Amino acid sequence: MSVIDPTVPTALPSSAEDAASDNYLTRPSGLRSWLFTVDHKRIGVMYLVSILTAFLLGGIFAILLRTELLGPQKTVIEADTYNQFFTLHGAIMIFLVIIPSIPATLGNFVLPIMLGAKDLAFPRLNLLSYYLYLGGALLALLAIVLGGVDTGWTFYPPYSIEAAPYNGVIVVLAGVFLLGFSSILTGLNFVVTIHKLRPPGMGWFRMPLFLWSLYATSIIQILATPVLGVTVLLLIVERTLKFGIFHPGLGGDPILYQHFFWFYSHPAVYIMILPAMGIVSELVSVFSRKHIFGYPFIAFSSVAIAMFGFFVWGHHMFVSGQSPLVTVLFSLLTYSVSIPSAVKVFNWLATMHGGSISLKTPMLYALGFVFLFGIGGLTGLFLGALATDVHLHDTYFVVSHFHYVMLGSALIAMLGGMHYWWPKITGRMYSERWGVTAFVLVIIGFNLTFFPQFIMGTHGMPRRYYNYPPEFTFLNQLSTTGSYIMAVSFVLMAAYLLHSLVRGRRAPANPWGGATLEWQCSSPPPTYNFETPPPVRDPYDFRNIEYDPASGGYRRIVPVPATVSKG
Amino acid sequence: MINGVLAQETAWPSVSPEGGTLWLPPEASSAASYTDDVFYFIYWVSLFFFVLINALMVYFVIRYRRRTADQRAVSGATHNTRLEIVWSAVPLVLVVAMFYMGFRGYMDLVNPPSEALEIHVLAQKWSWNFTYPNGHDDSELHVPVDHNIRLTLTSNDVIHSLSIPAFRVRCDAVPGRYTHLWFRPTRIGEYLALCSEYCGTTHSDMIARVYVQDPAEYAKWLADVSDPFREHSFADVGRMLVARRCSSCHSIDGRANVGPTFKSLFGREVKLADGTTVTADENYIRESLIYPGRQIVAGYSPVMPTFRGQLKDREITAIIEYFKELAE
Numbered sequence: 001m002s003v004i005d006p007t008v009p010t011a012l013p014s015s016a017e018d019a020a021s022d023n024y025l026t027r028p029s030g031l032r033s034w035l036f037t038v039d040h041k042r043i044g045v046m047y048l049v050s051i052l053t054a055f056l057l058g059g060i061f062a063i064l065l066r067t068e069l070l071g072p073q074k075t076v077i078e079a080d081t082y083n084q085f086f087t088l089h090g091a092i093m094i095f096l097v098i099i100p101s102i103p104a105t106l107g108n109f110v111l112p113i114m115l116g117a118k119d120l121a122f123p124r125l126n127l128l129s130y131y132l133y134l135g136g137a138l139l140a141l142l143a144i145v146l147g148g149v150d151t152g153w154t155f156y157p158p159y160s161i162e163a164a165p166y167n168g169v170i171v172v173l174a175g176v177f178l179l180g181f182s183s184i185l186t187g188l189n190f191v192v193t194i195h196k197l198r199p200p201g202m203g204w205f206r207m208p209l210f211l212w213s214l215y216a217t218s219i220i221q222i223l224a225t226p227v228l229g230v231t232v233l234l235l236i237v238e239r240t241l242k243f244g245i246f247h248p249g250l251g252g253d254p255i256l257y258q259h260f261f262w263f264y265s266h267p268a269v270y271i272m273i274l275p276a277m278g279i280v281s282e283l284v285s286v287f288s289r290k291h292i293f294g295y296p297f298i299a300f301s302s303v304a305i306a307m308f309g310f311f312v313w314g315h316h317m318f319v320s321g322q323s324p325l326v327t328v329l330f331s332l333l334t335y336s337v338s339i340p341s342a343v344k345v346f347n348w349l350a351t352m353h354g355g356s357i358s359l360k361t362p363m364l365y366a367l368g369f370v371f372l373f374g375i376g377g378l379t380g381l382f383l384g385a386l387a388t389d390v391h392l393h394d395t396y397f398v399v400s401h402f403h404y405v406m407l408g409s410a411l412i413a414m415l416g417g418m419h420y421w422w423p424k425i426t427g428r429m430y431s432e433r434w435g436v437t438a439f440v441l442v443i444i445g446f447n448l449t450f451f452p453q454f455i456m457g458t459h460g461m462p463r464r465y466y467n468y469p470p471e472f473t474f475l476n477q478l479s480t481t482g483s484y485i486m487a488v489s490f491v492l493m494a495a496y497l498l499h500s501l502v503r504g505r506r507a508p509a510n511p512w513g514g515a516t517l518e519w520q521c522s523s524p525p526p527t528y529n530f531e532t533p534p535p536v537r538d539p540y541d542f543r544n545i546e547y548d549p550a551s552g553g554y555r556r557i558v559p560v561p562a563t564v565s566k567g
Numbered sequence: 568m569i570n571g572v573l574a575q576e577t578a579w580p581s582v583s584p585e586g587g588t589l590w591l592p593p594e595a596s597s598a599a600s601y602t603d604d605v606f607y608f609i610y611w612v613s614l615f616f617f618v619l620i621n622a623l624m625v626y627f628v629i630r631y632r633r634r635t636a637d638q639r640a641v642s643g644a645t646h647n648t649r650l651e652i653v654w655s656a657v658p659l660v661l662v663v664a665m666f667y668m669g670f671r672g673y674m675d676l677v678n679p680p681s682e683a684l685e686i687h688v689l690a691q692k693w694s695w696n697f698t699y700p701n702g703h704d705d706s707e708l709h710v711p712v713d714h715n716i717r718l719t720l721t722s723n724d725v726i727h728s729l730s731i732p733a734f735r736v737r738c739d740a741v742p743g744r745y746t747h748l749w750f751r752p753t754r755i756g757e758y759l760a761l762c763s764e765y766c767g768t769t770h771s772d773m774i775a776r777v778y779v780q781d782p783a784e785y786a787k788w789l790a791d792v793s794d795p796f797r798e799h800s801f802a803d804v805g806r807m808l809v810a811r812r813c814s815s816c817h818s819i820d821g822r823a824n825v826g827p828t829f830k831s832l833f834g835r836e837v838k839l840a841d842g843t844t845v846t847a848d849e850n851y852i853r854e855s856l857i858y859p860g861r862q863i864v865a866g867y868s869p870v871m872p873t874f875r876g877q878l879k880d881r882e883i884t885a886i887i888e889y890f891k892e893l894a895e
Contacts, residue, residue, distance in 0.1 A: 079768050079769060083767070156725075156764075156765075158724070158726070159725040159765070159766065162724070162725065163767075248741075248742045248743025249743075254726060254743070255744075288631070288640065289633070289638075290640035290643075291643065292645075293644060293647075294646050297655075321739050321741050321744060321746035324673070324674075328670055328673065331670065335662040335665065338662050339655055342616075343654065343655055345620060346651075346654040347651075349624060349627065350644070350647075352627040352628070352631065353627055353644075354640060354641045354644065356638045356639055356640045357628055357631045357633055358633040367624060370620065370621075371621060374620055375617065378613035378616065379613070381609050381613060381665055382606065382609050382613075384662075384665070385609060385665050385669025385672075386670055386672065386673030386676075387598075387601065387602045387668070387670075387671070387675075387676065387735075388606050388609065388669060388672075389669070390602070390676055390737050391606075391735040391737065393728075393763070394728060394763040394764060395763065455589065455590065458591055458606075459587065459591070460732025460759075460761065462761050462762065462763035463763070463765075464765040465770070466769075466770070466771045468771060469759070540645075542639075542640070543639075546637065547636040549636070
């Protein structure tokens with residue numbers, strides 16, 4: 001027996017109805033109120049819509065690429081078109097989708113609420129970040145109109161300097177430059193917010209682990225992204241003014257570019273994966289209804305990954321002709337990143353041990369993450385070892401490896417987080433049955449697409465191949481079939497999520513039984529999140545959270561003395 | 568339509584000819600078996616942990632499944648420092664072992680024995696050019712079996728990368744600098760060398776045949792191919808040169824490709840991008856080979872590399888004679 005905790009707003013019927021009509025989505029109203037909003041929740045929603053649109057575009061390119069690869073030689077498009085499409089697919093998915101995906105959408109939405117705050121530290125800067133993102137995205141689209149880009153998303157010189165007919169290169173680089181600023185400002189905003197807006201009582205080790213991961217991510221964004229900005233600027237200068245920086249014909253060094261580029265782009269992998277791991281830490285704990293296991297190890301492993309991630313960029317250049325000594329050191333350092341990643345996986349398993357495990361859609365994505373990240377992470381071991389990397393470098397093995405990490409892990413966790421916070425963001429529940437169906441299709445489609453690519457890679461099929469030796473036809477056809485299944489699953493997902501906006505059941509304040517603060521305000525939250533700062537508790541203590549059949553969700557209770565509760 | 572080497576050759580050798588396994592192509596060099604040992608060590612360790620993690624995950628999901636919405640966790644464990652240290656230390660030991668094995672193999676791959684046959688490799692869009700010790704240039708890589716071969720690579724334009732999967736070797740060819748790789752082929756046969764660094768339109772057709780031959784056969788091939796004029800007519804030598812050097816961008820059967828077709832080219836009026844018209848005579852063909860940027864055929868991009876210094880005068884004459892034959 002227990003009583004309802006009077007210090008927190010609960011999902012009483014009256015307040016639920018209030019939340020449905022008066023929340024951050026409805027007030028203030030009008031287009032202008034959205035375009036000039038400084039509300040972190042609205043900006044998060046705007047990012048979500050923008051990023052999903054970019055994902056659709058990048059996905060269309062992916063499907064066209066896979067269709068072309070149904071057979072060797074020409075299937076549907078010309079070689080030059082293919083080369084432009086894989087460049088656009090890569091650039092859109094990396095710069096417009098995965099890098100901003102979790103921090104800018106879900107991070108923006110929940111970070112301040114998890115702190116019990118009204119907004120981020122710099123709300124106007126947050127809106128500026130969004131418009132920089134939009135500007136960068138529009139420049140990337142402009143490049144398509146201007147004749148395209150065919151350099152690969154890595155823009156390696158001298159190719160990117162010489163690629164004369166493709167005038168889109170400079171515009172895309174300018175877009176990347178703007179997107180970089182958007183990323184830096186978001187990171188800065190998060191760091192300041194976490195330092196300054198934590199409520200009294202929330203020490204560093206009482207923060208939800210998602211915030212630790214966003215903090216570590218933000219540090220990378222602030223420290224690494226400027227290097228990318230400088231690099232693309234140098235490339236623009238070299239291309240337009242013919243200064244010799246990277247082009248050997250002008251006295252430059254193309255390997256220097258690779259060092260600069262990967263000094264950002266390797267840490268960028270952790271910008272993608274760390275927030276994903278943060279989401280999984282939340283999901284595994286909440287859906288196991290059990291305190292996260294080894295909190296400090298998970299928290300510090302995020303910081304360790306962020307730190308080690310800066311010292312491994314040279315593993316992208318093992319066969320570039322860099323000195324063997326440097327190559328050996330980078331191989332050793334590369335393995336340092338694997339330990340904190342393994343530690344996290346073991347901690348999630350230990351969290352599930354002895355829990356009360358609910359297989360709702362978000363949890364399925366968390367388990368899917370452990371499965372796919374297992375493959376993505378372990379195949380990285382083959383690429384860290386020098387002898388095997390020489391054989392596998394720049395083959396489909398690498399393509400598959402990073403898709404398991406970026407799509408299979410980072411985006412799967414993003415989908416998990418989206419399904420987890422969907423009721424909070426929209427105030428509606430989606431269909432659990434369709435959620436599970438789409439999840440199963442995603443996992444089948446994903447593995448069918450990418451697993452055969454490991455075998456193509458170990459047999460030597462290089463990446464970015466328009467034509468290929470006929471022996472790879474069958475594996476390519478399997479892969480393409482998988483990509484179609486994935487496409488269907490994403491369409492299905494879009495359908496039931498959109499359907500839920502109109503027909504979905506009204507979401508209770510706490511549908512999953514989470515203990516972090518965002519579950520204590522109504523769904524969707526009011527404009528200023530909390531009337532009064534909510535009391536801070538252990539974010540993973542579920543003992544005082546109880547199922548409430550009336551609302552279909554969970555609520556916080558005050559335990560009464562043990563002698564009474566026996567009665 | 569791209570009809571590079573893959574299109575023209577029906578009997579193109581497989582990247583992994585017989586002797587390969589599900590995971591790896593056959594081992595055709597001295598380094599391959601060690602590389603494969605490293606591969607399988609990592610493979611079995613990874614498979615063990617992958618199965619362990621997923622088996623535990625599935626077991627926990629079944630064993631601790633929430634049956635009623637208010638069911639609580641049976642365990643309140645929040646940490647166990649000893650366990651954390653164990654599962655940090657065990658992977659640490661394993662990855663250090665992986666690093667060491669990879670390092671040993673790499674030391675072998677980057678340190679060629681002092682006695683090695685040196686072949687220079689020049690990469691350019693979109694073909695490979697191998698220069699043998701006697702100065703002969705060829706688009707095919709022929710090597711004697713059980714001999715140490717050292718390749719010195721560079722590029723004429725953008726970055727390329729030479730990969731021979733059956734030998735487990737790979738190295739970028741970078742403009743403005745030399746890079747090296749070496750191998751000792753152990754199995755007579757035909758293999759493929761592929762470009763694995765993206766380099767433009769027909770990157771995926773930048774493929775060379777690799778022949779591992781008996782040393783006597785290799786010597787005979789080199790002598791024969793070094794002076795083809797001794798045995799063949801100009802037009803026949805021209806045909807061989809075109810097949811090797813030009814066919815990834817130009818067809819001989821009338822199909823358009825990256826560049827115009829050679830069929831019925833000789834003696835024809837050619838319309839240029841600047842609007843003028845020239846006759847495709849001897850001098851036009853010679854200039855197109857040496858200064859490809861001067862006369863661009865209407866409808867094509869100025870992407871052809873120069874063959875100045877790469878084709879001898881006699882070879883240019885041979886190509887012209889072959890074109891005359893194609894025009895008949």
